[in-house]
């Protein structure tokens with residue numbers, strides 16, 4: 441069978457999925473993220489804190505890889521990596537990023553876009569020290585950084601078996617958020 445037919449034959453969202461009514465979404469995307477994350481834990485999603493970090497290189501060419509989410513707070517979404525690698529180097533040179541995740545069992549996607557700041561040195565140091573000795577040994581000395589994506593937009597997308605997928609997008613507006 442041609443590969444495209446193998447792909448075409450695969451079912452998509454052919455199962456019971458949670459309902460989501462965007463009109464009930466809270467005013468702050470942080471609250472919705474925490475609620476959806478709790479649902480992902482309840483659904484035993486493997487590595488629910490694995491997120492795809494997209495960056496751009498010096499030529500504007502996008503790059504992406506999976507990292508572990510380290511924190512989510514009013515400051516933003518935090519990930520950690522080494523500045524000796526592509527992700528860290530690209531963030532230092534072009535401090536903008538997108539984070540995305542997909543929780544298969546729930547048919548839910550979250551997308552975050554924003555500018556990126558380095559966390560304070562003590563935060564990066566604490567994250568580095570929390571790594572195992574073997575993981576620390578693989579990182580060149582002094583290059584581990586926590587980067588915080590400060591969102592300008594956060595989108596939550598819920599798939600439906602009926603294909604009536606729904607989404608809510610939060611856009612930063614001053615100190616608050618507008619929802620659409």
Ligand SMILES: Cc1cc2nc3c(=O)[nH]c(=O)nc-3n(C[C@H](O)[C@H](O)[C@H](O)COP(=O)(O)O)c2cc1C
Pocket residue numbers: 487490503504505506507508509520521522525526527528
């Ligand atoms: C589930 C998962 C979690 C990962 N977590 C991290 C992480 O937290 N930090 C990290 O630097 N790399 C992590 N990696 C490895 C990265 O995806 C990537 O291979 C590595 O950071 C080098 O990417 P770069 O060349 O773009 O810098 C993880 C990979 C997977 C699949």
